[in-house]
Structure formats: C-alpha cells, structure tokens
Amino acid sequence: MNMSRTRRERLIVIGGDAAGMSAASQARRLKGPDELEIVAFERGHFTSYSACGIPYWVGGDVTDRDQLIARTPEEHRARDIDLRLRTEVTDIDPDGQRVRARDVDSGAESWTSYDKLVIATGARPIRPDLPGMDAPGVHGVQTLDDGQALLDTLARTRGRRAVVVGAGYIGVEMAEALINRGYEVTVVNRGSEPMSTLDPDMGRLVHKAMEGLGITMVNDAEVTKILTGDDGRVRSVATQDREFPADVVVLGIGVRPETALAKAAGLPLGTHDGLLTDRSMRVRGHENIWAGGDCVEVLDLVSGQERHIALGTHANKHGQVIGTNAGGGYATFPGVVGTAVSKVCDLEIARTGLREKDAHRVGLRFEAVTIESTSRAGYYPDSSPMTVKMLAELRTGRLLGVQIVGREGAGKRVDIAAVALTAGMTAEQMTTLDLGYAPPFSPVWDPVLVAARKAAAKVRGSS
Structure with missing residues (x-):
C-alpha cells in the first residue's frame, strides 16, 4: 500500500493588518490546515484593525480602541493561522524561498522557509x-x-x-x-x-x-x-x-509604501516606490510571491498609469484576491478610480478620478465645470449647500473626475461618479441616469447630474 502523503505547503504572510490577514483568512477558507500551513508575522501588537478609524479614536468619537479591531489574534489562531505578534521580518530571500524574522522584544532571529509568500507591509508616515x-x-x-x-x-x-x-x-x-x-x-x-x-x-x-x-x-x-x-x-x-x-x-x-524589505530583495518597484504586481496581485516576475495593500501600486483606470493609493478598501480587496490565488483559486484586481471621502466637522469632502493637474500630467485635454446646488429640495427643512466640480475630456466627453464638498448627504454622492468612471461613461450619458428622488434626499435634478449637464454642454460647445 502506498502510504505517501502530499507535502503540506507553507504560506508566509508579512504584515497582520487588512491585506495580510484578509489574504490569510481567504486562503484558509479554501484550504484546510492539512493542506496549507499559514504563518503570519506582525511587528506590532494588533491585527486586522481599522487604521482609518484612528483619528476618530484619538478625537473621542470612538471611545474604545478595541472597537477598531475587526478580528483579534486569538480569533485568527483559532482558524489555524500561526500568527506571531511582535515579530518583524528583516530579510526576504526569494531564491532560497525563506524569510528571516526577529523577535522585537528578545532580539532572537530565525529563518523560515515558504512555498508561497504574501507581502503586506503597508505604508509608513512621511x-x-x-x-x-x-x-x-x-x-x-x-x-x-x-x-x-x-x-x-x-x-x-x-x-x-x-x-x-x-x-x-x-x-x-x-x-x-x-x-x-x-x-x-x-x-x-x-x-x-x-x-x-x-x-x-x-x-x-x-x-x-x-x-x-x-x-x-x-x-x-x-x-x-x-x-x-x-x-x-x-x-x-x-x-x-x-x-x-x-x-x-x-x-x-502623507505616507510612503513600506517597501525597504522588497527593495533589498530585488523585487520590482514602481515610480512611487510601491511593489508592482499583475492583475492577480502576484509580484511581477515572481511566481510564488504576492503583494497587496498600502505597499503596492495599482492601475488607475482613468489615466491608465500606476498610482499609490493607501486605502483600507483597496487593501481588503487585494487580500481577498491574493488569498483566493494562494489558496488555489483564481481572482483578479482590475484597478481603481481613486475614490475617497473624509470630513471636517459636518463638512463632507469627496473625490474620485483625476484632478486638473493629474489630467494635464497624462496629456488629457478637458473641460472643468463647478456648480452649486443643495443636498435636498430647496423647500425641504435642513437643505444645505453643496459644491460639485466635474472634469470631462474634450471631444469624447468622457468623465475624468469629480470633487464634492458640502454638508450632510454630499460625501457619498461621489459613488455615483465612481461607478460612472469605472464604466467609462461620458458626461452626456450621466445626465440620463435614473437616480432616486424625493425631496428629503435631493432636488429633482441631483447635484451630480446638474454638473454632468453643464459639463456635457461645455464639451459640445468646445467641439
């Protein structure tokens, strides 16, 4: 009787936050511990937390630090992920397929071999x-x-x-x-x-x-x-x-990609010092190494160029793609349009796509329009002003970017533009979007559609 067993593979993950632990968790869903050993190194004290929530914790809006933690180290370990906190990877040896890690507290160092490697080292404050x-x-x-x-x-x-x-x-x-x-x-x-x-x-x-x-x-x-x-x-x-x-x-x-390890290992970096990957988030030229999160550059679907955008939304998606591929499945990450929202007190700030200087830099000619509208029907209580700026490409009318500043109800309107950008829509096409309307939610013509009408008219006038 042949008693031989298939050798268990080892997946090493460097970095215990959004991209790294999402990758580890997804890989574990696809392959059990008998098939895949997962070892994750994290130099800090915490895993799987919302870095975006830190200002709200510091400001007192979030009262308990643990509210920002999506999954504790104990929860990861309960899923047969060998998570090693306070352990910093100091070297990557791609040829030998191993990493060297140092215990932050004791200083002890050791090498660990891998079959598959995920680099999710994040970014560092400038x-x-x-x-x-x-x-x-x-x-x-x-x-x-x-x-x-x-x-x-x-x-x-x-x-x-x-x-x-x-x-x-x-x-x-x-x-x-x-x-x-x-x-x-x-x-x-x-x-x-x-x-x-x-x-x-x-x-x-x-x-x-x-x-x-x-x-x-x-x-x-x-x-x-x-x-x-x-x-x-x-x-x-x-x-x-x-x-x-x-x-x-x-x-x-701001932040920069934390890629000193990758650079020392000879892995490919882009113009923003972020790791370069293919659509499957595999590091270019390295079959068994993936990277995701704030340490990578991603394709901008509007400009067609690589960008570094440090956002938790992207990091979690990267992790899902990486974990699927490392676990034997197939997934890709097509790129981004650069959507982000923030606030100052009750002022909501949102953007997606290109700014004027971004469009100039990649050689795009465009028309820019700015409109002022309101968050609700003007007669409805608590209606507040909103400013929308829109960029559309000359001749084609293709939407290039949208920026929105206003009070309640302004920020998430940028998602309309994000979908339009991803779909490659023109400003003219946007004017016919069948958006929801009722006086408590918007004017008859939503502010984004008012901007689209003005942009479409300006593009037609310049043709």
Whole structure:
C-alpha cells in the first residue's frame, strides 16, 4: 500500500493588518490546515484593525480602541493561522524561498522557509529628515500602536498647543481630533490650500471650514526644523520665517509604501516606490510571491498609469484576491478610480478620478465645470449647500473626475461618479441616469447630474 502523503505547503504572510490577514483568512477558507500551513508575522501588537478609524479614536468619537479591531489574534489562531505578534521580518530571500524574522522584544532571529509568500507591509508616515523630527512629542499616525503612543503623550502633556504638519486626509482629520480634545491647533501646510487630493479651488472650501472650527491654517509654509526644550521634548515648529509653539506635533504629510524589505530583495518597484504586481496581485516576475495593500501600486483606470493609493478598501480587496490565488483559486484586481471621502466637522469632502493637474500630467485635454446646488429640495427643512466640480475630456466627453464638498448627504454622492468612471461613461450619458428622488434626499435634478449637464454642454460647445 502506498502510504505517501502530499507535502503540506507553507504560506508566509508579512504584515497582520487588512491585506495580510484578509489574504490569510481567504486562503484558509479554501484550504484546510492539512493542506496549507499559514504563518503570519506582525511587528506590532494588533491585527486586522481599522487604521482609518484612528483619528476618530484619538478625537473621542470612538471611545474604545478595541472597537477598531475587526478580528483579534486569538480569533485568527483559532482558524489555524500561526500568527506571531511582535515579530518583524528583516530579510526576504526569494531564491532560497525563506524569510528571516526577529523577535522585537528578545532580539532572537530565525529563518523560515515558504512555498508561497504574501507581502503586506503597508505604508509608513512621511517623516522629513529635519532637525528634531525624532524628538519626544512628535508623532506619525499609521498604526494602532502609533495611535496609542499619541494618546499616551496627550495624557502626559500639560500644555494644550498642537501643531499638525501637513493638511492631507490624516492631517485634516487629526486637526479636528485635537480640537475635540481641547487643544489649540495650528496646521502648517506646504500647499496653497489644504487637501491636495482636491483642486485648490475646492480645497479653499475646506480651508474655510477648518478656520470655522477654530483651527489656524498656515498655507504655503515649509517646516524647516522642530525645536526642543531643555528636557529634549518638542517646544515649537519652525518654518522659514515663523515659529509655532507646540506641546505635541502630529505629522500628517502623507505616507510612503513600506517597501525597504522588497527593495533589498530585488523585487520590482514602481515610480512611487510601491511593489508592482499583475492583475492577480502576484509580484511581477515572481511566481510564488504576492503583494497587496498600502505597499503596492495599482492601475488607475482613468489615466491608465500606476498610482499609490493607501486605502483600507483597496487593501481588503487585494487580500481577498491574493488569498483566493494562494489558496488555489483564481481572482483578479482590475484597478481603481481613486475614490475617497473624509470630513471636517459636518463638512463632507469627496473625490474620485483625476484632478486638473493629474489630467494635464497624462496629456488629457478637458473641460472643468463647478456648480452649486443643495443636498435636498430647496423647500425641504435642513437643505444645505453643496459644491460639485466635474472634469470631462474634450471631444469624447468622457468623465475624468469629480470633487464634492458640502454638508450632510454630499460625501457619498461621489459613488455615483465612481461607478460612472469605472464604466467609462461620458458626461452626456450621466445626465440620463435614473437616480432616486424625493425631496428629503435631493432636488429633482441631483447635484451630480446638474454638473454632468453643464459639463456635457461645455464639451459640445468646445467641439
């Protein structure tokens, strides 16, 4: 009798958040522990959490850190995933199909072989190489560990002055969180307006809303150094010509793909230093290595170019695709249109597709229109103003991008445009969309459709 058994494969996952653990969980659904051993390395204390929720936890809207955790380490282990916390992978050896990992607390190192590898190392906050950036009291916010460290600092700090460096999504959300904590907040921004993911004319609306919250906005300002006191802690933030007192500093400049490991291993990186993959999320040129989440670049379906977009929505989808393929199935990730929403107090901010400078950069000619409308029928109580900006390609009328700023009901309207962009619709085609209508929800002509009508007319007039 032939008693031989098929050798059990080993899947190693580097990174224990959205992409990594989604991949591990999906692979486990497809293959049991007798067929596939899964080992996951995570250098922090937490797994499967919502990084997007950290500003709301810091600001007090979310009262308990554990509310942000979708699945605990114990829950993963109960599904036969060998999850090793506080363990950092320091080397990837693609030729030898192994990784070296270090126990963060003890320093002990060891090599582990793999048959299949998933790289989900995420992104890291941009921390400029300036004097004082590593001083106590200066925080980047990307992980739950980062959020806990910031809250610990806030609890110890007597002063109530905070400076946020940068005015992207994280910077704006952290500024509001600190206002909610009772801090006097200054945002130092190198751009002409906050939210560089918007065109400046739309960013100006966000600027006004932030000032309405009591946040001091300082635009067109470059931070040159962080000044410290006699105790070594941060005391102020300096620009070229001014100094802003600070008891705590939060970096909201943005993030970069965490790909130092991949680069050292000779894996292919794109122009934004993110890993390059094919449609199955397999690292290009490497049959048994996949990558997903904030460490990869993805195809922009509108421009046709690779982009780095750090969003949990993409990371979870990447993980599902990777886990399906690593588990023996088949799945692909077609790309993105760059949809994102945020808020400042009750102001909702949304965008999808290309900004004007994005369209110029890839050689697209377009018409841009901006309209003002309301969230509900004008006569219905609590109707609020809404501004919609739309870009449509010259001659073809193809939708290129939409930005929306308004109060309640504004943000999620961007999903209409996201679907239209994904489908390759023109502004003219959008005007005939059969959207839901009732006075409590929109005017007879929804604001997005008003913008589409104006864009279509402008494209026709320029033809």
